[in-house]
Amino acid sequence: MNQNKFPFLLPALLAIAIATVGCSAEQPASDAAVEANGTFVDTMVVKQEPLNTVYDLSGTLQAYEERALSFENGGRVTAASPAAGAAVSQGSILAQLDQSNYRLQLAQAEAAIQEMQAAVANAEAGIRSASSSLASAEAQVESAQANVRKVNKGARKQEKAQAQAAVDKAQSAYEKIKADADRIRQLYEAGAASASDYENAQLQLISAEKDLETARDSLSLLLEGATPEDTDTAEAALKEAVAGKSAAEAAQLQARSSKEQAEASYEKAKVAKEQAELALSRTTLSVPFDGVVLEKLIEPGELVASGQTIYRIGSIDQLKVLLPVPDSEIQEWKKGQKVSISLYGQTRTASVSAIYAATNANTGTINAEVVIPNPAHDWMPGQVVKAARGLSSKQGLLVPVEAVIQTGDQPYVFREVDGKAVKTTVELGGQMTGNKLQIISGLNEGDHVVTKGGSSLFNGDTLQPTGGDNE
Numbered sequence: 001m002n003q004n005k006f007p008f009l010l011p012a013l014l015a016i017a018i019a020t021v022g023c024s025a026e027q028p029a030s031d032a033a034v035e036a037n038g039t040f041v042d043t044m045v046v047k048q049e050p051l052n053t054v055y056d057l058s059g060t061l062q063a064y065e066e067r068a069l070s071f072e073n074g075g076r077v078t079a080a081s082p083a084a085g086a087a088v089s090q091g092s093i094l095a096q097l098d099q100s101n102y103r104l105q106l107a108q109a110e111a112a113i114q115e116m117q118a119a120v121a122n123a124e125a126g127i128r129s130a131s132s133s134l135a136s137a138e139a140q141v142e143s144a145q146a147n148v149r150k151v152n153k154g155a156r157k158q159e160k161a162q163a164q165a166a167v168d169k170a171q172s173a174y175e176k177i178k179a180d181a182d183r184i185r186q187l188y189e190a191g192a193a194s195a196s197d198y199e200n201a202q203l204q205l206i207s208a209e210k211d212l213e214t215a216r217d218s219l220s221l222l223l224e225g226a227t228p229e230d231t232d233t234a235e236a237a238l239k240e241a242v243a244g245k246s247a248a249e250a251a252q253l254q255a256r257s258s259k260e261q262a263e264a265s266y267e268k269a270k271v272a273k274e275q276a277e278l279a280l281s282r283t284t285l286s287v288p289f290d291g292v293v294l295e296k297l298i299e300p301g302e303l304v305a306s307g308q309t310i311y312r313i314g315s316i317d318q319l320k321v322l323l324p325v326p327d328s329e330i331q332e333w334k335k336g337q338k339v340s341i342s343l344y345g346q347t348r349t350a351s352v353s354a355i356y357a358a359t360n361a362n363t364g365t366i367n368a369e370v371v372i373p374n375p376a377h378d379w380m381p382g383q384v385v386k387a388a389r390g391l392s393s394k395q396g397l398l399v400p401v402e403a404v405i406q407t408g409d410q411p412y413v414f415r416e417v418d419g420k421a422v423k424t425t426v427e428l429g430g431q432m433t434g435n436k437l438q439i440i441s442g443l444n445e446g447d448h449v450v451t452k453g454g455s456s457l458f459n460g461d462t463l464q465p466t467g468g469d470n471e
Contacts, residue, residue, distance in 0.1 A: 049397075065289060075303070076304075091286055109275075116262060123263075130252035141244075166218065171215075174212045297311065319371070399439055421450065
């Protein structure tokens, strides 16, 4: 910043210096001020120091991070322990709502899940049963199809040969038995065979005759093929088997559909449980970060609505303040720049964290956000602080206001050189930092300057420094 920005500052400060000095260096020192070994004075070593521009800026301290906390669901508060000013840690419980209804909803959701699990299991059992029925129906269709093919095709050559062989065998047996029966009949008529032998021979002949007829009938059936009735019966059996297969397939599809419905209901029940669990979790209000309770707005037993603020907490390891900088000077403020913040005589070095993009409509200023360390938590949100921006890139020689004396046109100071007071004319700059004035000529870095007691000195007086040097 231009050092001549405050041309009114120097005359005012010199007037203060003249008023406080009270007497010139040309006046004799009082007897009380002079000891046998010299005048007691405080001195300082002149050195290069950062030049600060004094800004009459002030702002209200705020928590670095602040949060208004509320319940997402309404209800009756059963617990709200931390009071305003209490330190709270992340994850700790601030307040809690009555959980009775929410726990009941969760129990109902869990019961619905069990019910849907049973429905899914039943549907799976139905699918297995339908699959088994379908397999049986498919086997019946295959059997009926084979029977139709057999009926339509007729007997095979081997079957016909077997039937003819059976006829031949029955014929041979009949002829043999008939010959035996004739012989026994003749013997019976001649009285050489008994009646019993005759009857047995006749019975065997009748049986052989029937076997021959049966064999001939079987051969005839094979040679003639299936009757229309047999074909109709076989085809009817096939149609019935196909219909049974279709019914089994429909039952299987229905069982699978039932399972899909049961699974969908199960998923819906799980969502309902998650919602119930979420609603139950929202009955507990937890601390989102380490901080302190700035404000408590609720007590146990009260009813609260969804979204109603019940606590305000803030993080005060660091504080922040919004400084209203005139828009004509905002270009000289940069992010990361150091700022001196004072409160009740205590000063801390802060840094600019952000420059706001918009001008305040009512004041025409632009806010500069400044972050202030507060490890002991001894500064509190709501306190009003003053701020001065440091221009660390500029340095100069600075001396306390009380070290500069002016009784005429030129201000001067007393240097301490080899124990003697040396009156030294100085030229003041336009810069003031705290209670110090900028010296642009007359002094060099490393000079010892009298800071207290100079108003009673003469040039060449013997000095006795009191240990006030600030090396």
